[in-house]
């Protein structure tokens with residue numbers, strides 16, 4: 001059988017041509033990278049977990065009327081997605097200070113922010129994805145003023161959905177990153193959530209113990225990454241297809 005045409009290979013995923021125009025197949029690899037790929041490893045099973053978790057989050061978002069690129073999961077590692085023109089920005093939403101923000105502003109990690117804060121980083125590995133302002137984004141034409149308003153509204157809806165979902169299973173959503181793409185419907189363009197939403201792109205802390213259940217486990221050598229992601233999947237009732245038992249979301253008292 002002819003191999004699908006590869007469109008793009010990133011650090012954690014591969015994009016292949018889809019079965020129909022306007023679609024791609026997104027393949028989740030087991031590769032983990034951090035600090036702009038200075039630290040790297042292959043973590044068996046990570047791709048399978050992220051495929052399932054991203055499916056779960058994107059389906060939920062679609063369900064509440066937040067448009068995403070997700071169409072359907074094809075198998076353990078692949079999902080069918082809508083092709084979109086990715087805006088070259090990482091859209092970060094923060095509820096608590098952590099990571100680069102804690103460092104930049106001298107805040108203790110875990111400090112609650114007065115309200116969710118949306119940040120934008122310009123996607124450029126060679127530059128280390130620098131933080132940029134609305135002024136930069138509009139002046140350089142990466143997005144329009146209308147796009148900015150739409151991106152912020154979209155990001156905050158994703159934040160409310162994800163925060164609530166996580167709170168229900170005893171997890172604090174500290175921050176997360178999404179990517180946003182443009183799709184055309186006739187003469188109209190609209191923005192949709194693209195890429196992935198998974199513990200690779202969120203900070204997730206257990207509410208009671210503060211235990212980290214996200215990629216910081218890998219970045220900071222805090223233990224076994226698949227165990228952490230499996231715990232998130234288990235609490236949400238999302239298990240890999242080969243799991244022997246499907247569980248319902250577990251309420252944490």
Ligand code: UDP
Pocket residue numbers: 090092098099100101129175176177200201202203215
């Ligand atoms: N993030 C991401 N990809 C990136 C940079 C950040 O998914 O290239 C996520 C990261 O997992 C965290 C949030 O965005 O949930 C904020 O990351 P931060 O700016 O604190 O960067 P870091 O400390 O990871 O360098």
